[in-house]
Amino acid sequence: xxxxxxxxxxxxxxxxxxxxxxxxxxxxxxxxxxxxxxxxxxxxxxxxxxxxxxxxxxxxxxxxxxxxxxxxxxxxxxxxxxxxxxxxxxxxxxxxxxxxxxxxxxxxxxxxxxxxxxxxxxxxxxxxxxxxxxxxxxxxxxxxxxxxxxxxxxxxxxxxxxxxxxxxxxxxxxxxxxxxxxxxxxxxxxxxxxxxxxxxxxxxxxxxxxxxxxxxxxxxxxxxxxxxxxxxxxxxxxxxxxxxxxxxxxxxxxxxxxxxxxxxxxxxxxxxxxxxxxxxxxxxxxxxxxxxxxxxxxxxxxxxxxxxxxxxxxxxxxxxxxxxxxxxxxxxxxxxxxxxxxxxxxxxxxxxx
Numbered sequence: 001x002x003x004x005x006x007x008x009x010x011x012x013x014x015x016x017x018x019x020x021x022x023x024x025x026x027x028x029x030x031x032x033x034x035x036x037x038x039x040x041x042x043x044x045x046x047x048x049x050x051x052x053x054x055x056x057x058x059x060x061x062x063x064x065x066x067x068x069x070x071x072x073x074x075x076x077x078x079x080x081x082x083x084x085x086x087x088x089x090x091x092x093x094x095x096x097x098x099x100x101x102x103x104x105x106x107x108x109x110x111x112x113x114x115x116x117x118x119x120x121x122x123x124x125x126x127x128x129x130x131x132x133x134x135x136x137x138x139x140x141x142x143x144x145x146x147x148x149x150x151x152x153x154x155x156x157x158x159x160x161x162x163x164x165x166x167x168x169x170x171x172x173x174x175x176x177x178x179x180x181x182x183x184x185x186x187x188x189x190x191x192x193x194x195x196x197x198x199x200x201x202x203x204x205x206x207x208x209x210x211x212x213x214x215x216x217x218x219x220x221x222x223x224x225x226x227x228x229x230x231x232x233x234x235x236x237x238x239x240x241x242x243x244x245x246x247x248x249x250x251x252x253x254x255x256x257x258x259x260x261x262x263x264x265x266x267x268x269x270x271x272x273x274x275x276x277x278x279x280x281x282x283x284x285x286x287x288x289x290x291x292x293x294x295x296x297x298x299x300x301x302x303x304x305x306x307x308x309x310x311x312x313x314x315x316x317x318x319x320x321x322x323x324x325x326x327x328x329x330x331x332x333x334x335x336x337x338x339x340x341x342x343x344x345x346x347x348x349x350x351x352x353x
Contacts, residue, residue, distance in 0.1 A: 007067070040080050053073060078146045099125050120146055201222060205223050216270070234304060246297075260305070282311035
């Protein structure tokens with residue numbers, strides 16, 4: 001048997017082992033990574049073809065005399081949303097795999113704009129030796145690349161265009177190539193900044209609500225959610241309504257209330273608190289009338305808004321047409337809209353007697 005055939009047989013055997021390794025690594029990643037703590041968009045892997053392995057050995061014979069010395073026959077790619085997720089995922093990888101730090105590279109240190117697609121973190125890993133994996137599998141090393149979604153987009157485009165370095169790009173298009181890479185890199189940084197700002201904003205909103213100092217905060221997904229969960233006044237009304245039937249409270253998404261609040265000219269938390277103070281008694285009275293003999297065992301966490309809205313609609317001179325517009329915000333059932341409108345008008349008449 002000649003040397004070429006022997007080398008080809010070794011490469012084929014090595015690729016076969018890496019196929020088995022891929023299944024073990026994929027299973028481990030899915031098992032140990034909590035998606036809430038480590039938000040990943042996608043985890044994929046590829047195994048080099050025999051041709052690719054031979055090509056790398058031919059290009060770098062001094063560095064890789066044999067195929068067994070390659071560390072990237074199996075390559076995993078982890079794609080996440082934000083740059084900071086890369087470091088969090090890398091820390092977890094160090095906990096659940098053996099990592100060769102000498103061979104691992106942090107390509108985020110590259111500064112050339114056209115290198116944007118390659119600023120991912122490359123970890124050279126192996127399975128842990130003390131968790132029952134076969135010895136031959138633990139001796140194989142593989143690569144895990146971690147990059148953001150936008151870094152991945154650029155890498156895919158760059159690969160499709162066929163240019164992997166600044167020097168290979170024709171001079172006529174080099175400037176636009178760099179501009180595109182820079183825009184994606186800037187967008188990556190902006191999205192990370194947005195995430196941080198939203199986190200800070202949420203903490204500020206929570207502090208303001210808990211300290212009863214929410215003046216000037218406009219209603220949005222964050223403020224309505226935190227107000228519903230943390231406002232003492234809202235929670236008090238909610239508990240009073242639930243006590244009518246002894247119902248338990250199930251969580252609902254408060255963000256769905258925003259269109260109705262906007263219709264009623266409730267734009268800030270100040271407006272919302274004022275509505276609560278003004279309509280509390282009538283809202284509770286409407287709930288007692290509706291729920292007293294209902295036997296309901298479960299109510300949603302937004303049910304207090306339901307009765308507050310009805311109190312507002314009764315106490316203000318909304319025309320039948322405007323009432324229908326309000327109910328159309330949450331239903332396209334014309335009969336239900338008509339029935340709800342009639343109830344408000346009837347209740348308004350009884351209140352005015």
